[in-house]
Amino acid sequence: MVTGTAAALEAVLAPIRDDLEGVEAELARMLRSRAEPLEALIAHVSRFSGKRLRPALTLLAARMFGDLRPEHRTVGAIVELIHTATLVHDDILDESFLRRRVETINRRCGNETAVLLGDYLFATAFKEAAALKDRFPARYLSDIVTVVCRGEILQVHHRNDPDLSEETYFRIIEDKTAALYAAALRCGAVLSGAPPEQAEILEAFGLRLGCAFQIIDDILDLTGEESAVGKSLGTDLDKAKMTLPLLRVRAKASPADRARMRDAIRAGTREAREALRPLLREYDALGSARATAEALVDEARTLLETLPDTPERAALRQAAEYVLARDR
Amino acid sequence: MVTGTAAALEAVLAPIRDDLEGVEAELARMLRSRAEPLEALIAHVSRFSGKRLRPALTLLAARMFGDLRPEHRTVGAIVELIHTATLVHDDILDESFLRRRVETINRRCGNETAVLLGDYLFATAFKEAAALKDRFPARYLSDIVTVVCRGEILQVHHRNDPDLSEETYFRIIEDKTAALYAAALRCGAVLSGAPPEQAEILEAFGLRLGCAFQIIDDILDLTGEESAVGKSLGTDLDKAKMTLPLLRVRAKASPADRARMRDAIRAGTREAREALRPLLREYDALGSARATAEALVDEARTLLETLPDTPERAALRQAAEYVLARDR
Numbered sequence: 001m002v003t004g005t006a007a008a009l010e011a012v013l014a015p016i017r018d019d020l021e022g023v024e025a026e027l028a029r030m031l032r033s034r035a036e037p038l039e040a041l042i043a044h045v046s047r048f049s050g051k052r053l054r055p056a057l058t059l060l061a062a063r064m065f066g067d068l069r070p071e072h073r074t075v076g077a078i079v080e081l082i083h084t085a086t087l088v089h090d091d092i093l094d095e096s097f098l099r100r101r102v103e104t105i106n107r108r109c110g111n112e113t114a115v116l117l118g119d120y121l122f123a124t125a126f127k128e129a130a131a132l133k134d135r136f137p138a139r140y141l142s143d144i145v146t147v148v149c150r151g152e153i154l155q156v157h158h159r160n161d162p163d164l165s166e167e168t169y170f171r172i173i174e175d176k177t178a179a180l181y182a183a184a185l186r187c188g189a190v191l192s193g194a195p196p197e198q199a200e201i202l203e204a205f206g207l208r209l210g211c212a213f214q215i216i217d218d219i220l221d222l223t224g225e226e227s228a229v230g231k232s233l234g235t236d237l238d239k240a241k242m243t244l245p246l247l248r249v250r251a252k253a254s255p256a257d258r259a260r261m262r263d264a265i266r267a268g269t270r271e272a273r274e275a276l277r278p279l280l281r282e283y284d285a286l287g288s289a290r291a292t293a294e295a296l297v298d299e300a301r302t303l304l305e306t307l308p309d310t311p312e313r314a315a316l317r318q319a320a321e322y323v324l325a326r327d328r
Numbered sequence: 329m330v331t332g333t334a335a336a337l338e339a340v341l342a343p344i345r346d347d348l349e350g351v352e353a354e355l356a357r358m359l360r361s362r363a364e365p366l367e368a369l370i371a372h373v374s375r376f377s378g379k380r381l382r383p384a385l386t387l388l389a390a391r392m393f394g395d396l397r398p399e400h401r402t403v404g405a406i407v408e409l410i411h412t413a414t415l416v417h418d419d420i421l422d423e424s425f426l427r428r429r430v431e432t433i434n435r436r437c438g439n440e441t442a443v444l445l446g447d448y449l450f451a452t453a454f455k456e457a458a459a460l461k462d463r464f465p466a467r468y469l470s471d472i473v474t475v476v477c478r479g480e481i482l483q484v485h486h487r488n489d490p491d492l493s494e495e496t497y498f499r500i501i502e503d504k505t506a507a508l509y510a511a512a513l514r515c516g517a518v519l520s521g522a523p524p525e526q527a528e529i530l531e532a533f534g535l536r537l538g539c540a541f542q543i544i545d546d547i548l549d550l551t552g553e554e555s556a557v558g559k560s561l562g563t564d565l566d567k568a569k570m571t572l573p574l575l576r577v578r579a580k581a582s583p584a585d586r587a588r589m590r591d592a593i594r595a596g597t598r599e600a601r602e603a604l605r606p607l608l609r610e611y612d613a614l615g616s617a618r619a620t621a622e623a624l625v626d627e628a629r630t631l632l633e634t635l636p637d638t639p640e641r642a643a644l645r646q647a648a649e650y651v652l653a654r655d656r
Contacts, residue, residue: 037485038478089447093440112421115443116481119417119450123473126454130466135458138466142455149448150366156440157365 008322009051015315016059019068019076023055026077030128041109041117047102048087054079054184057319061188061202064312072191075137078125079184082145085121086152086180088114093156136190144183151175155241162250162262164242170211177217178210201303205316208300212293213323218243219286219293220326222273240265244292246276248285257282297324336650337379343643344387347396347404351383354405358456369437369445375430376415382407382512385647389516389530392640400519403465406453407512410469413449414476414508416442421484464518472511479503483569490578490590492570498539505545506538529631533644536628541651543621546571547614548654550601568593572620574604576613585610625652 013020031042055076062072090096091104092114098104106114122145129138155172158164185206189199221236222245236243242250242265249261261279264272280286297320304320307313341348359370383404390400418424419432420442426432434442450473457466483500486492513534517527549564550573564571570578570593577589589607592600608614625648632648635641 035478035482038481041481089443092443110484111439112484113481115417115420115446116477116484118443119446120474120477120481122447122450123470123477126458127467127470127474130454130458130463130470135463138458139455142451142458145451146448146455149444149451150363153366153369153441153444153448154363156438156444 005322005325008318008325011318012053012315012322013056015311016056016063019059019073020052020056022073023052023076023080026073027080030077030081030124038120041105041113044108045084045088045105045117048084048100050100052080053319054083054180057181057184057206058188060312060315061185062192064308064310065189065192065194071132071134072188074128074132075187075191078128078137078141079180079187081121081125081128082141083180085118085125086148088118088121093152134191137187140187141183144179147175147179151179158242160240161242162265164247166247169242169244169247173211173214174207177214178207181210181213182206198307201306205300205303208296208303209320209323212296212300215244215289215293216323216326219245219289222276222280223286244289245280245285248288249279249283252283253279294324333650333653336646336653339646340381340643340650341384343639344384344391347387347401348380348384350401351380351404351408354401355408358405358409358452366448369433369441372436373412373416373433373445376412376428378428380408381647382411382508385509385512385534385644386516388640388643389513390520392636392638393517393520393522393526399460399462400516402456402460403515403519406456406465406469407508407515409449409453409456410473411508413446413453416446416449421480462519465515468515469511472507475503475507479507486570488568489570490593492575494575497570497572497575501539501542502535505542506535509538509541510534526635529634533628533631536624536631537648537651540621540624540628543572543617544651544654547573547617550604550608551614572617573608573613576616577607577611580611581607622652
């Protein structure tokens with residue numbers, strides 16, 4: 001990770017560092033198990049532990065409208081648990097072997113165990129949400145998980161579809177990725193008694209942030225180095241997913257180059273990834289996709305400006321910077 | 329299905345036939361979706377529609393302690409939805425192609441879609457539970473799903489383990505199968521305001537009923553005809569699962585026969601299933617396993633006798649008969 005990315009992330013996390021430790025403690029409590037083989041699986045999955053960006057969003061949104069309470073940390077942990085469950089299942093779908101520099105569960109223990117462990121993590125998240133005094137998180141987050149699944153199902157349905165529209169692409173990424181960012185923010189705000197319209201502004205901010213995040217992810221999947229990113233890359237092509245850079249090549253390319261692109265996608269190999277590079281360059285497809293991510297981040301920042309000017313708002317601005325800094 | 333089985337099932341379902349139609353209506357409402365491709369998947373999965381035994385248990389337990397309310401039908405539908413989600417994921421684990429005479433989702437649409445559809449069904453169940461006025465079902469059923477997953481993970485962990493103990497075998501089937509029967513009953517009773525100790529008796533009844541059900545299932549997997557049972561069979565052997573009949577062979581067999589059995593399990597083929605037949609016969613392993621199922625059903629019936637003598641109690645007695653009638 002280069003300095004720009006690290007600095008942007010640090011600016012997001014610094015104001016809530018202590019509370020994020022509280023989220024870790026909550027995660028540890030939720031996943032405590034004395035029973036083998038579950039214990040070993042959970043120990044392994046906790047090695048995927050990422051940047052905790054989603055719980056950070058929950059805590060920042062919450063503190064924008066009041067003091068943090070233990071419940072906020074619990075909801076942050078629930079959001080992270082849902083995210084972890086989707087990662088475990090995504091790695092089955094993508095046949096990924098590497099996640100945050102660690103073997104995936106499907107690689108290590110087989111698809112069966114990965115399916116069941118993901119189910120266990122989802123159920124644990126719902127159980128913790130159902131135990132809260134406030135009923136909003138359980139109702140809202142269970143609905144959001146149906147949205148995430150709907151987006152992923154739509155994506156699988158459109159594999160090998162060279163005619164995928166941009167409209168459907170955006171529906172997919174909004175549902176499968178951005179909805180959980182938006183939910184992390186809105187949950188934090190609602191739990192702090194934020195005015196409904198301000199909670200909805202944070203939700204709208206999260207949707208744009210999440211879509212930008214996914215577009216940068218799609219760019220990295222085509223151009224990144226596994227050693228730098230720390231997870232299996234090229235899986236979009238392996239799975240013949242049309243992502244935004246490819247949609248932009250399709251929109252601009254000559255008929256001959258469009259045919260070349262389709263062949264490369266259909267081949268779906270590492271070599272195909274190489275064959276796409278000149279096309280991506282020729283039509284500035286990565287630049288075009290990145291410009292869309294930047295425009296989304298701009299919209300997100302503009303939304304923030306309508307909210308109270310607090311240190312948390314400044315940290316959320318940094319979250320927007322961080323999303324764009326990821327592909328440098 | 330022979331007459332004995334059908335008659336026993338009819339005696340369970342007849343008293344609540346109208347209310348089970350209400351459960352169907354609730355399921356249809358919960359799964360309404362105007363979005364392709366989800367709509368087509370849900371239409372397919374609804375063809376798995378089984379005997380609705382679990383919702384029937386919820387309704388019978390509920391009516392034992394009061395009049396049925398719409399909430400009871402909703403909880404019955406939630407329990408069935410959870411069961412359906414586990415079936416969709418189980419068919420991935422077992423690589424089954426046939427479920428209730430219909431192609432499984434993994435066979436029809438691939439493992440990816442099956443993983444996501446199962447997740448969607450779980451999340452929909454939790455969302456419906458979270459929407460209920462009474463908080464008990466959401467809290468209890470989310471916990472039960474963690475138990476079911478724990479049991480399944482333990483089972484996968486002990487594949488290819490010829491030394492699996494009977495104790496662990498019973499822990500697996502109690503968690504993966506019986507816990508949801510027990511929960512279906514207890515939820516119904518609690519929602520009707522049953523005295524806690526009577527709700528717990530129904531739960532204990534359900535655990536025994538569910539374990540007996542699973543033992544009979546294990547026997548059918550070794551001896552049944554797919555055309556009669558309507559689902560993929562022999563998958564236990566394909567997946568090198570030690571089930572109760574095999575544990576009974578192991579307990580009684582000569583060293584030479586034990587070695588023969590291990591070889592057959594390791595081979596894990598249809599021919600191996602044939603090779604096991606003489607061993608199962610020689611040591612009366614199916615009879616021994618069936619006797620255990622009968623003993624569990626006896627215990628279950630004895631528990632029922634401590635409950636109020638109502639038509640619902642009589643129907644639950646029939647449920648116990650039905651479980652044993654299934655392998656004739």
